[in-house]
Amino acid sequence: MTQKKSLPDSTDDKEEKLPIPTFIKSEVNFVRLPFFALSRKDSSNRTETEYRESTERDGKRIEILWTVTANAKFGYPTPFDKKVHKAIESIISRKGLPIKNPIDFSIYEICKLLNIDADSGRNYEMVKNALIRTSFAGIQSKGTFYSKNDKRWIEDAFHLYDRIVFIGETLPDGSIAESNYLFLSDWYLKSLNSFYIKPLDYGFFLSLKSNIAGRLYEFLSLQFYGTGGKPYSIDYHKLCQVLPIVEQKYLSKAIQNLESAHEELIKKNFISKAEWCEKPNWTIVYYPGKKAKEELKSAETENQLKVELSISDGKQAIDSEIELSQDKSEIIENLIQKGIAKTTAIRLANNYSDDRLRRQINIFDWLVRNKSPLVEKNPAGFLRKSIEEDYQPPKEYLDQRDKEAKEQKGKDRQERWLKRREKLIRQEVANWDQVSLEERIKGRLNFWIISETMNNRTPTSEQIEIKKKELIDCLPKTDDEKFEYLSQKYLELPPDDFE
DNA sequence: TCTATTCTGTGCCTTGTCGC
DNA sequence: GCGACAAGGCACAGAATAGA
Incomplete structure (x- = not known):
């Protein structure tokens, strides 16, 4: 052979x-x-x-x-x-x-x-x-x-x-x-x-091995003219009718049937890509390739094609910005990483709010971290169903989340207090001279007098003057020393009346 | 349990070779 | 020139399997 x-x-x-x-x-x-x-x-x-x-x-x-x-x-x-x-x-x-x-x-x-x-x-x-x-x-x-x-x-x-x-x-x-x-x-x-008439490149047509590719070439060539060179989208159902091919029940089969034709047209630069969108009705978006654009340009210059392309109000040219938002793309990527099929991930992202998707993804992550049996056998399946049916979070998840929230609240309060404390100390350093030296040592001096009295060594006025002078000499001189000195006055833990 | 995907087989067609 | 035959390709269908 x-x-x-x-x-x-x-x-x-x-x-x-x-x-x-x-x-x-x-x-x-x-x-x-x-x-x-x-x-x-x-x-x-x-x-x-x-x-x-x-x-x-x-x-x-x-x-x-x-x-x-x-x-x-x-x-x-x-x-x-x-x-x-x-x-x-x-x-x-x-x-x-x-x-x-x-x-x-x-x-x-x-x-x-x-x-x-x-x-x-x-x-x-x-x-x-x-x-x-x-x-x-x-x-x-x-x-x-x-x-x-x-x-x-x-x-x-x-x-x-x-x-x-x-x-x-x-x-x-x-x-x-x-x-x-x-x-x-x-x-x-x-x-x-x-x-x-629609001028078609006969040599190019003959060069296509797949019959479907040949039919798509002539059909899309016309549609690209109608869209002015923009991508063209068509429902799979409608495409099956206009080619014609047998309509498939499942998306994977539909993709499989058209795949080789799409690949051939991409390889020969007639289309740059053929994108399947599961929503709303298995839509295929065809993006014109170099060959299609060249033909379009040629038809325009020769003014050969003056046609009424539209036989219906069906899918027409679409703008390129059909792409998903950045948030949605990240969520889809996240879902795919967790084992969900791309088509399903896109469907979920399109059908449900970002909040719901993120919430269920967070619960899913928690279940995985905690080795929950719920996500042991079929984690991707569980995640898909949890999004579709908006599962309520487990009690343990909520308890842990509350505990974490409380801890976080305490940390936040402590952080806010430390900032407030530093501000108060710096204010006092700045106002150091507004308080007399006697006033500054007054508390310590009184504390010393009480201590001595309790120990049966009641100080004389002369001894008090000496201690007073000693305490004044010990007062800080630089701002840093003052800051350190005043820090002892404010505890690091927030006072009960703080906020 | 339902849905989707993959694998495999079927039927038909095209093409080339061989012999009459 | 023609018919028989084999090999390979293609679209499609259905079973088996995997995933949701």
Whole structure:
């Protein structure tokens, strides 16, 4: 077995390759709305694709509908059929406007454009079947297909191709076809001729390996034009309808299904990133990459695209500042560190107040520190549930918190007293000279007299004068000595009447 | 217990090779 | 040129497992 040949790659340097136009003219309605299935399996299971939405037009709320129905015999248009259609668009793009029916083409040419073996009879058959399947798929539009020519949303049932006549078959005028002829439907043809087109890089489209990536490229290319190059957000549900892909029940599956396509588009710089937001309805935010911006710039300069992009009042451009606040980000980071999944952490942060989140995180931390059995088996699960149900803190937690609070209060009082004490002492140092020396030693002198008297050594007036002089001589001279001296007067513990 | 994620298998398609 | 066949890829579904 040789290496599997990848899907046609514009970078392949093969001989006999037909010149591929850089840009092809893709009709906007068919870029915006779903038509082809994106997987073989899906196309074999699918009989219909329905895009339904409630929107407001002219002040009225209306239901719009786009349905693609497979022919029972030929089946639903497949991803390969989509590539064949893109090759048809490529052929059309080489023709000048106005485009007229029928479009003559060769299957050889299509095979070359698809970069598949043009000599294989089987490939010829596949291309033929693709064109037949596409022409048999029925479309119903109720306010979804926009006719730029008529400036209105149409209500009609039609096909993408009205008729396909292969070489040797009879043409509508009775003559025998000498080439293959494709008759485009009226609405499609009118739309192309009224320049309701989105130029797409065909080489880039072919280079995308994932069918979903290819579909996202054309869809987002249009939407980025609508947002003026700003990020574009879309609900997952809606995206599933417009691609179309099977809608998943779980977020992880949804992410998994789109992951490879997103990675490919990021790798090829069409988008810089695709961000999933769980709230409100699994929203995906697509940020245009270098390639998308370049295309946008090119379309603007050429003034090629004048479209009415909005088919609904759904998600539009969003500003970049959808990012979370610093507080929320810190909380989310904290929750993730504690073992909660990122998506859940974001959901919790969005649903509950910062106070509640912080309170429960504090209780959780306390439980962990105290090796509580509550957080032994499934700590992250406990934390999530405690936030969701706003658990009351345990009694021990409250008791300890009260005790800590009391201790803290005592410490704060002590600190405030020490500051007050220092202030009082410094004030007294400053006012030192306002008090006489006799007054300063009065207390000590009296204390000495009482002590001597109690010991039956009642001092004489001469002895008192000597002691008085001695005490005055001992009084401090410098400010520092005065501060030290006065410190003895004020205890370090706050007095009972303090505050 | 419910929800989400991961793993694995299935069905279908594409591609290349080989032989008639 | 054509058919048969094998290998690999892809989207998807369901079972098993982990997490909340």
